[in-house]
Amino acid sequence: MNFPDDLKYTTEHEWVRFTDKKTDDGRRIVEIGITDFAQGELGELVYIEVDTIGDTVAKDAVFGTVEAVKTTSDLFMPLTGEVLEFNTEISEDGGDNPGLINSDPYGAGWIVRVALTDESQIDMLMGVGAYRELVGA
Amino acid sequence: MILSTPLESRHIALGAKMTEFAGYNMPILYTNLQEEHHAVRKDVGVFDVSHMGEFIVKGKQALDLVQRISSNNAGTLAIGHAQYSCLPNENGGIVDDMLVYRLPEDMCAAGEQAFMLVVNASNIKKDWDHIQQYASDFDTRIIDISDQTGLLAVQGPKALELLQPLTDVNLKDIAYYHFVKGTIAGIDNVIISATGYTGSGGFELYVENKDLVGLWDTIMGLELPVKPVPAGLGARDTLRLEMGFCLYGNDIDDTTSVIEAGLGWITKLKKASTFPSKDIFMAQKTNGVTKKLVGFIVDDRRVPRHGYPVCDADGKEIGVVTSGTMSPTLQVPLGLAYVPTAFAALDTTFNVMAGSKMLRARVVKLPFVDPNSLP
Numbered sequence: 001m002n003f004p005d006d007l008k009y010t011t012e013h014e015w016v017r018f019t020d021k022k023t024d025d026g027r028r029i030v031e032i033g034i035t036d037f038a039q040g041e042l043g044e045l046v047y048i049e050v051d052t053i054g055d056t057v058a059k060d061a062v063f064g065t066v067e068a069v070k071t072t073s074d075l076f077m078p079l080t081g082e083v084l085e086f087n088t089e090i091s092e093d094g095g096d097n098p099g100l101i102n103s104d105p106y107g108a109g110w111i112v113r114v115a116l117t118d119e120s121q122i123d124m125l126m127g128v129g130a131y132r133e134l135v136g137a
Numbered sequence: 138m139i140l141s142t143p144l145e146s147r148h149i150a151l152g153a154k155m156t157e158f159a160g161y162n163m164p165i166l167y168t169n170l171q172e173e174h175h176a177v178r179k180d181v182g183v184f185d186v187s188h189m190g191e192f193i194v195k196g197k198q199a200l201d202l203v204q205r206i207s208s209n210n211a212g213t214l215a216i217g218h219a220q221y222s223c224l225p226n227e228n229g230g231i232v233d234d235m236l237v238y239r240l241p242e243d244m245c246a247a248g249e250q251a252f253m254l255v256v257n258a259s260n261i262k263k264d265w266d267h268i269q270q271y272a273s274d275f276d277t278r279i280i281d282i283s284d285q286t287g288l289l290a291v292q293g294p295k296a297l298e299l300l301q302p303l304t305d306v307n308l309k310d311i312a313y314y315h316f317v318k319g320t321i322a323g324i325d326n327v328i329i330s331a332t333g334y335t336g337s338g339g340f341e342l343y344v345e346n347k348d349l350v351g352l353w354d355t356i357m358g359l360e361l362p363v364k365p366v367p368a369g370l371g372a373r374d375t376l377r378l379e380m381g382f383c384l385y386g387n388d389i390d391d392t393t394s395v396i397e398a399g400l401g402w403i404t405k406l407k408k409a410s411t412f413p414s415k416d417i418f419m420a421q422k423t424n425g426v427t428k429k430l431v432g433f434i435v436d437d438r439r440v441p442r443h444g445y446p447v448c449d450a451d452g453k454e455i456g457v458v459t460s461g462t463m464s465p466t467l468q469v470p471l472g473l474a475y476v477p478t479a480f481a482a483l484d485t486t487f488n489v490m491a492g493s494k495m496l497r498a499r500v501v502k503l504p505f506v507d508p509n510s511l512p
Contacts, residue, residue: 040154043154043166043169043170043371044169044170044171046438046440046463047438047439047440047463049438049439062492065439065491065492065494067438067439067440067463067470069170069171069371069375069462069463069465070165070170070371070374070375070462071442072439072440072442072491074492092438
């Protein structure tokens with residue numbers, strides 16, 4: 001399993017990438033997806049729902065849902081922020097290709113872009129070492 | 138302690154994702170659930186279902202005991218036939234569902250009959266204890282051979298062509314729900330049974346554990362007409378659900394009635410022998426039941442799951458989803474649910490609650506996938 005060093009991780013098996021982009025009003029923009037471990041556990045994804053675009057979602061609250069053939073799983077917000085964008089390659093209204101999360105979980109399979117509300121929460125995320133330990137990899 | 142089948146190392150070597158199921162470490166999928174599902178529908182897949190339980194019931198009153206505990210009529214079974222049935226409890230519920238095989242009598246003394254009951258792995262002990270309550274009234278012996286018995290389900294339209302070179306038994310002559318005890322892949326006394334729980338035809342092969350790895354290796358080494366695909370419990374679940382087949386623990390359990398579950402066809406109320414809850418089921422058949430298990434499809438991309446509430450148009454909770462999946466064949470979300478009888482007619486609509494989200498559902502005819510439309 002692959003866990004890039006430059007990402008931060010959560011106990012809910014999401015990853016966070018800190019981009020160098022900011023919103024016009026200076027909020028930091030991050031990309032969020034699910035880890036290689038998570039996509040492997042879920043199996044082939046068939047549908048991703050994110051109905052929180054434009055909403056500010058609190059840390060640990062549900063911002064979307066992933067459907068695999070055999071199970072459903074909620075997506076939990078790693079950090080409080082405003083959901084700016086849902087990856088159009090994945091969304092039903094765009095490419096409708098949730099399999100990108102299986103094939104490229106840290107690249108083409110990113111799920112949402114979020115403008116952070118409270119950067120102090122960043123310290124609560126895990127580094128790659130701690131996450132590897134969590135999943136025993 | 139987690140149990141394993143003799144094929145555990147084969148599954149792991151194939152890269153299977155393993156999970157604990159009914160106390161056994163079992164393959165949930167090897168590479169891709171949907172590919173395994175399609176392989177069974179179009180070609181042939183092989184399942185290790187050795188976790189299943191097998192009881193032999195043998196003796197002068199073996200038939201009488203089976204009739205006393207089983208909802209279906211074992212009296213109609215000739216040697217070489219099998220039937221689907223249930224073990225009802227005394228409270229109008231179901232202890233387990235099972236297959237009943239009427240075995241050849243070559244190992245029996247004169248005047249004896251022999252049956253094999255094939256039960257769910259999760260229920261072996263419960264079934265055994267249940268049957269013992271009735272067994273002492275009959276001149277029979279019951280032997281639990283679950284621990285010595287391996288079972289492969291070779292399922293799909295190409296199963297016959299795949300397996301035929303391994304045996305002199307003419308597989309074409311084994312009708313659905315019939316079986317032959319014969320030699321296959323050099324292994325004697327294999328029960329070659331034209332059964333399975335996938336709706337795509339094929340065979341189930343009951344062998345002694347010591348022969349299981351050899352049988353698996355021989356079958357998995359075949360290449361004609363196609364290479365068989367190892368298939369896991371994930372595909373087994375989607376395949377059975379497309380057929381509307383009940384899964385014990387999901388759709389039926391100790392509290393659900395055979396009549397509510399749509400299993401009236403294996404509940405033979407006219408057979409002479411009594412069986413547990415016969416009166417209850419008879420009253421339900423005469424007076425009707427308040428809830429029924431129905432098949433539904435969802436007009437959404439979200440997938441219904443076991444335990445999701447069912448609500449009417451006013452948002453009142455009226456039932457519960459017992460099984461749900463994204464159908465690999467139909468590519469729509471579908472499921473089974475218990476709903477009030479008033480909601481059980483075809484094309485009736487109701488809502489399924491996926492958390493806070495409401496999914497529109499419509500009752501459809503079972504099976505979801507018509508086996509006759511398959512290759």
